[in-house]
Structure formats: C-alpha cells, structure tokens
Amino acid sequence: MTFTVPEIAWAPLAPVLIVLGAAVVGVLVEAFVPRRVRRPVQLGLTLAALAGAVVAVALLWDEVADTGGTDVLGGSLLVDGPTLVLWATTAVLALLAVLVVADRTSTGEDAFAPQGAAVPGSGYEEAARAAGLQQTEVYPLVLFATGGMLIFPATGDLLTLFVALEVLSLPLYLLTGLSRRRRLLSQEASMKYFLLGSFASALLLFGIALLYGFSGSLRYAEIADAVRTVGGMDGLLLAGSLLVLAGLLFKVGAVPFHSWTPDVYQGAPTPITGLMAACTKVAAFGALVRVMYTVVPDLRWDLEPVLWTVAIATMAVGTVVALVQTDIKRVLAYSSIAHAGFVLTGVVALVQSGITAVLFYLLAYGAATVGAFGIVSLVRERGAVRPGARTGAGAAARVPALASAGSTADVVGTGAGAGAAAAAEDRAGVGTGAGAGPAGADADGEEPPVEATGPVLGEATHLSQWAGLGRTNPVLATTFALFLLSFAGIPLTAGFTGKFAVFSAAVEGGAWPLAVVGVVASAAAAFFYVRIIVLMFFTSPHGGPRDDADEEARPGAVVVTSQGFAVVAIAACAALTILLGVLPGPVLDAVAGVAQLLP
Amino acid sequence: MTLTNYLVLSGILFSIGAATVLLRRNAIIVFMGVELMLNATNLALVTFSRLHGDLTGQVMAFFVMVVAAAEVVVGLAIIVSIFRTRKSASVDDINLLKS
Secondary structure (H helix, E strand, C coil): CCCCCCCCCCHHHHHHHHHHHHHHHHHHHHHHCCHHHHHHHHHHHHHHHHHHHHHHHHHHHHHHHHHCCEEEHHHCEEECHHHHHHHHHHHHHHHHHHHHHHCCCCCCCCCECCCCCCCCCCHHHHHHHHCCCCCCCHHHHHHHHHHHHHHHHHECEHHHHHHHHHHHHHHHHHHHCCECCCHHHHHHHHHHHHHHHHHHHHHHHHHHHHHHHHHCCCEHHHHHHHHHHCCCCHHHHHHHHHHHHHHHHHHHCCCCCCCHHHHHHHHCCHHHHHHHHHHHHHHHHHHHHHHHHHHCHHHHHHHHHHHHHHHHHHHHHHHHHHHCCCEHHHHHHHHHHHHHHHHHHHHHCCCHHHHHHHHHHHHHHHHHHHHHHHHHCCEEEECCCCCCHHHHHHHCCCCCCCCCCCCCHHHHHHCCCCCCCCCCCCCCCCCCCCCCCHHHHHHCCCCCCCCCCCCEEEECCEHHHHCCHHHHCHHHHHHHHHHHHHHHCCCCCHHHHHHHHHHHHHHHCCCHHHHHHHHHHHHHHHHHHHHHHHHHHHCCCCCCCCCCHHHHHCCCEEECCCCCHHHHHHHHHHHHHHHHHHCCHHHHHHHHHHCCCCC | CCHHHHHHHHHHHHHHHHHHHHHCCEHHHHHHHHHHHHHHHHHHHHHHHHHHCCCHHHHHHHHHHHHHHHHHHHHHHHHHHHHHHHCCCECCCCCCCCC
16 A cells, blocks of 8 residues: 655645644744743734735735636645635735734723633732733634634535634634623623534534535535436435535524624624624635535525525514614624625625625625724723722622623623622722622612723723714714715725625526615615714714613713724725725726636 | 444434533533534444445544544633633523623
C-alpha cells in the first residue's frame, strides 16, 4: 500500500490560512507575551491578518475572474467568484467589527469581563476588576470564528461544511458569554445560543448522514448527480436536504429557527453582536446559496413551498415583532430577522441574478449592522450615585445584589435563582437596592438622589434613553439615522439597492408573491426605523415612550468618547452605506461578473 | 437486509435525543440529548458507509467525534459558569431575556 501525497494549491487558500494561522499565533501570544504589551500585539496581529486576507482576495481576483475559479484540496474547498466576494465581505466586516471590539472608549474599559470564569458579583470578580485585568483572548477567538466563516461558504463537501460550522460557532458561543456588564444576561444568552446552536448542528449532521446514505458521497457535485440519476430513495433525499437546510436556516436566523436571535443579540457584548449579526449572516447565506444552487436545484419543486413559507414567515415575524420592542438591541435583532427574510427571497428565486443580489445585499446589510452596533456600544448610561450604597454593598461582598439604577430592576426581580439574585452588572457602589439580596435589603423605599457625574455604566439600550440624542450628539445620531434608513431601504442608501436587487431577482425567478410581501414588510418596517429617528431628533430627553413602572428610575444616556477605533469603523460603515447607495454600479458589475458558482 | 436495522436504531436514538433536548429542563440533560443525537448520527454514517462499501462515512464519524469533544469543552464551560452563578442548571430559571 502506498501513500500518495496530495497536491495542494496553496495560493487560493491564502486568505483562510492567513486568518487561521494568525489565530493560532494569537493563542501563543496569549501564553508567551507579557501582559503589558499583549493587547497591542494581539490587536496588531488581528488587524494585520484580516487586512492580509482582504489583500490576498484582491490578488486572487483577476485569475478567478478569468478562469471561473478552482477547486482545492480535492474539491473540499471551491474558490470561485462568489467565494471571493464572500471572503472579501467577511474579512472587511470582521476588520471593522474588530475595530469596535478593540475600542476601550473614554471609560478605559473594553466590553469584556475581566475574568470570564469569575462568578458575577463575587469578591474574585471585584478583585479582577480592581486589578484592571482585560481580556485579550477575544482576539484569537474572533479570528477563529472568522476563519470558520471564511471556510463555511466555500466548502465543496458536507464534511467540511460541518467542521466549518463548528469552527465558526464555538468561539461565538464563548464570546457571547464574556460581557463585562449585565453578566447574567450575557451568560444566559451564551447558554441559549449554545444549546440551540448545537441542536441545530445535530439536525444538520443527521441531514448530512441521510444525504450520504442517499448518494454515497459527501461531495456537493456527486450528490447533485445522484439527485438526477438515483431513484427510489426520495425519502432519504428529501429528509436529508430539509435537515441540512434547517441547520443553515438556523444560522441565518430564519423563522421558525429565529428564537435565539433577539436573546443572543441582546445579551452578547455589543461589539460581538455586530460581528455576529454581520459576518455570521454573510457566511451562512453564502453556504445556503451554494447548497441551494449546486446541490439540490433539481429538488426545487419539492423544496419551494417550504422555502416560500419560511421566507414569508421570516419577513412577517421579523417586522411585526420589531414594532413592539423597547430595547434597541432587540429592535436591531428583529430587524436582522426581517432582513434574513429579504435575502431569502433572493435565494429562493434560483436565478443567476439572485446570486449577485444576495451577495450585494449581504455587504450592504453587514456594513450598516456593524456601524449601528458600533454606535450602540458608545451610548451609555450614567449611573446614579447614592451615598452609603458603597459601604452597604461592600459589607455583603458575597452576593452584592447590584443593579444599575433602574434599568435592570426587572432583571433582578425575576432572577430568583436560589438566592443568587445578583444582576451584578456593574461595580460596587451603584446598587439601588432593587434586588432581594442581602445588600439591597436596607434600601427599600429610598429614592436615590441622582448626581450628574455618576460613573458611566453599560449601554443605554432602552429606547426611551435614546430620546433627544439628536440634540446632544447630532453627528452620532445622524450617522445612526443613516444606518436605520439603509435598513429601511430608503433610496440613496445601500439598503435600497440591495432590496431592489433581491426583489427584482425574485420577480425574475417567478417568486413575485415573495417580492410583494417583501415590499409590504419593508414599508411596515420603515415605520419603526423612522420612529427611532423621530425619537432621537424630535423628542426631548426623557420624553420617549413609557412602558413600565420603573421608568422614572431609568438614567439618561451619555455618549462616551471613542479611542478612535470605533469612530474609524463607524465612519467606514457610513461611507460604505452611502457609496453603495449612490454609486452601486461598479460593485454590482464586479460582483455580477464573477457570480458563477462552481458545480 | 439486516443493515437497515442499524438505521432504524439510529433513527430511534436520534429521536430520543431530540425529544430529550426539547422536553427536559436540566441543561446538562439537554446537552446529553445533543450528544445522543450526534452519536446516533455516527451510527447512521457508519452503517451507510458499510452499505455503500466506501470509507467516507467512517471518516466523517471520526470528525464528528472530534467536533463533539470540542463542543463538550465549550458547552460544559458555559453550563458550569451559569451554575456557579445561580446554583441551578435548569433552563426554566434562565428567563431574564424576554421581550
């Protein structure tokens, strides 16, 4: 028996290798570089790797545009036009998201827990915070996730698809649980994401097993051949492809697999939410398009009713439920569900222009998303300082039932988990005693006097806190309004071009009812985007919608100054949004020129 | 053919795993349900591999094992950190995030 050394074309793999290689180096940096310089080293490495991936894609572009692409690693990875577009989109969006991740703002703290393993509210956590520990492991984790996202849409067989799915998911589960503030929410989001995500991967995996049983191969091309030729095993084929599609639809957050999206988007650290919302969606839709167009196009008559239902339900649920949300991150989460529905109309169309439309839409949506979450991460609450609370909370160091003034009173009230009702989201000394823990017991009935100079806390995510932001911070609010208009699909923003492209592809593919539903849903969605804009510009502070009893205690919003990273990212996203809206021609042409999937 | 019996068994195990995930309330048990689903899939893959007479399915099964191990590491870390915070691993107690 002889071993044949496989031929590997390294050059087309360069973007993936750069990112994953940098991730491995990042782990070593974590082990060997002294803490003092660890952050600059990690940050430089991460940014360089992602920029390098973009450059590598650019170098590959001409050759792929000429030849139509190559398959590498024996067909496991297909480097064709759509792959390159998705790689470039993912790498650029991840680069911008990392800039937001890196920004410590004027508070000097990043968005991540000083010690992920520390119990929230414990003395250990307080010690870690006081020692000024900062997580730098997030950078390698982000790189691993990005590497998985690069592989995911480029795979040519189901084995690589599954492994890439896990490589992109596992770091995201961890990152979701590492928020510095509102740690209970963050851990809960992480657990929900993990349990539902692993359930979805198990479904996908069983689908893979059934497709393998049907065709005797894991390669997309060979499965597609078997779909045409093999008869008599339609049950295996249909069940297998439906399960695989279910796994992919979970990742894009389509109804009925959307229930994790709002919780995870709300609980995760905001910069990570931006990364997740933009890049995961790009990768998952890339994989979905490839599966739909190259593996099961001959099943379209069987799958179409299912996918039509999913697309319509996704648009409807995302839009309708977003209307009644009061938390800005949840609004953006439901908006992302609605957008998943819009992109699905382009996928379901199953025409050539659908690929171009989906690729363009993902770039437009991703740019606005990273920017919007970047802005959310800068709008913070200012805590109320109540004299005496510090000693009260400090004495009960075991479980100081801390809550920042008002905004988490609901959190503490419901967190009756066996005496540990600690929504220990912020530092000691800002508790209002709203919880039932030992530290809060002495504070019943006292109204905390609000000082104007309380410490800056977590993000001010409640919509009422955004009232009047346009008067105090016009530039920031205008930029946010721009992203919202792009989400809404107003002309001269990237969102309009994207929506126009997917809906016209849907009409071309005969899916005009989907386009009609999409237009109606866009119109309805425009209402709540415009409502936020009205809230920011035409409502005085504290004059926003009131929905619950603890409204009075909700602190106002304050905008922290960025260190510069986030500003660069937000400005780049805004520029991209305008550029793709005003002059979409060159990008659309470039994408359309290479939008040919390898079989 | 007797090999189909393995497929039936794999289907049953997968269904038990899925039902466990959907019905049980303890996060650890839910997670065990996921693992059962993955292992049922492995059985199906190996059986199909035998049916088709090629090794791809067995290779896939090895990859699934590796990935499942990585998933255990991440999953238990998350569940343990939640348990230490709340002294409970019930998924019903985890309900702070609601619209």
